[in-house]
Amino acid sequence: xxxxxxxxxxxxxxxxxxxxxxxxxxxxxxxxxxxxxxxxxxxxxxxxxxxxxxxxxxxxxxxxxxxxxxxxxxxxxxxxxxxxxxxxxxxxxxxxxxxxxxxxxxxxxxxxxxxxxxxxxxxxxxxxxxxxxxxxxxxxxxxxxxxxxxxxxxxxxxxxxxxxxxxxxxxxxxxxxxxxxxxxxxxxxxxxxxxxxxxxxxxxxxxxxxxxxxxxxxxxxxxxxxxxxxxxxxxxxxxxxxxxxxxxxxxxxxxxxxxxxxxxxxxxxxxxxxxxxxxxxxxxxxxxxxxxxxxxxxxxxxxxxxxxxxxxxxxxxxxxxxxxxxx
Numbered sequence: 001x002x003x004x005x006x007x008x009x010x011x012x013x014x015x016x017x018x019x020x021x022x023x024x025x026x027x028x029x030x031x032x033x034x035x036x037x038x039x040x041x042x043x044x045x046x047x048x049x050x051x052x053x054x055x056x057x058x059x060x061x062x063x064x065x066x067x068x069x070x071x072x073x074x075x076x077x078x079x080x081x082x083x084x085x086x087x088x089x090x091x092x093x094x095x096x097x098x099x100x101x102x103x104x105x106x107x108x109x110x111x112x113x114x115x116x117x118x119x120x121x122x123x124x125x126x127x128x129x130x131x132x133x134x135x136x137x138x139x140x141x142x143x144x145x146x147x148x149x150x151x152x153x154x155x156x157x158x159x160x161x162x163x164x165x166x167x168x169x170x171x172x173x174x175x176x177x178x179x180x181x182x183x184x185x186x187x188x189x190x191x192x193x194x195x196x197x198x199x200x201x202x203x204x205x206x207x208x209x210x211x212x213x214x215x216x217x218x219x220x221x222x223x224x225x226x227x228x229x230x231x232x233x234x235x236x237x238x239x240x241x242x243x244x245x246x247x248x249x250x251x252x253x254x255x256x257x258x259x260x261x262x263x264x265x266x267x268x269x270x271x272x273x274x275x276x277x278x279x280x281x282x283x284x285x286x287x288x289x290x291x292x293x294x295x296x297x298x299x300x301x302x303x304x305x306x307x308x309x310x311x312x313x314x315x316x317x318x319x320x321x322x323x324x325x326x327x
Contacts, residue, residue: 006032006056008227008326010262016167016201017265030080037128042070050083062325074160075143076102078112094120097142116179136162138184157195162187165203170211183224223314226259245273253289
């Protein structure tokens with residue numbers, strides 16, 4: 001079993017970044033995941049038009065939209081099923097709970113309701129022999145994630161919006177418009193004990209063990225990746241108490257600013273330090289972008305509490321798992 005993120009989604013608002021539930025700060029994109037079970041390529045929660053998703057499949061996995069054999073939708077909301085029925089060789093699958101939610105949404109005039117619920121194929125118990133359906137109620141009544149084992153014995157849980165991102169997981173809270181907030185909290189607590197790796201509905205994957213409150217687990221630095229919109233470039237944000245540090249920022253500056261805001265709610269002026277772990281670029285553009293940050297290069301003494309060895313270990317831990325590209 002292999003898997004790979006195609007999009008590291010983003011939320012319109014995140015209360016844990018100091019943002020109001022009443023305002024939308026950025027366009028929504030759901031996290032889309034590619035799973036390979038034997039010869040079957042499975043796309044979970046397509047979040048972009050099929051042309052854009054086809055380009056991502058080609059660049060990140062050596063596949064195309066025509067190579068997708070199954071599409072699976074965790075819940076009925078529109079941002080998780082963009083062009084879901086357009087993949088030419090794929091059955092589009094949902095759980096029975098999601099079908100019930102679709103019917104209720106249509107009856108209630110929900111603008112997120114699909115036009116043709118009968119076009120989706122209902123699966124029960126298992127999506128494949130090695131991928132189990134897992135009910136994760138709260139965000140919607142019928143939301144159903146996927147569970148499988150990959151990379152030896154690592155338990156992977158694809159949650160859809162049962163877990164919005166690692167911040168909501170850490171605080172065991174659902175989103176502002178969840179159908180049943182108390183149920184959402186209990187679902188997250190149960191998920192914390194049943195998975196090693198969590199793939200949330202609107203963010204990068206993370207290790208469940210790393211997302212307890214700060215200071216309780218090692219590593220002590222919170223490390224998250226900052227992707228460009230097309231997933232072609234990646235920097236890292238490390239946070240510890242009052243220190244905010246960017247590792248290997250990318251250009252152009254506009255893409256870096258967007259990635260930082262989309263994945264953390266921060267602006268460049270709020271960054272305390274920039275570290276170039278790979279090589280030193282031309283410094284003036286970086287100095288202008290991160291105007292209040294101290295710049296560290298290879299061989300420099302890093303901020304207190306961070307060694308080169310510790311930094312390398314943090315970044316390596318956040319590497320994507322191996323995925324065999326198709327020729």
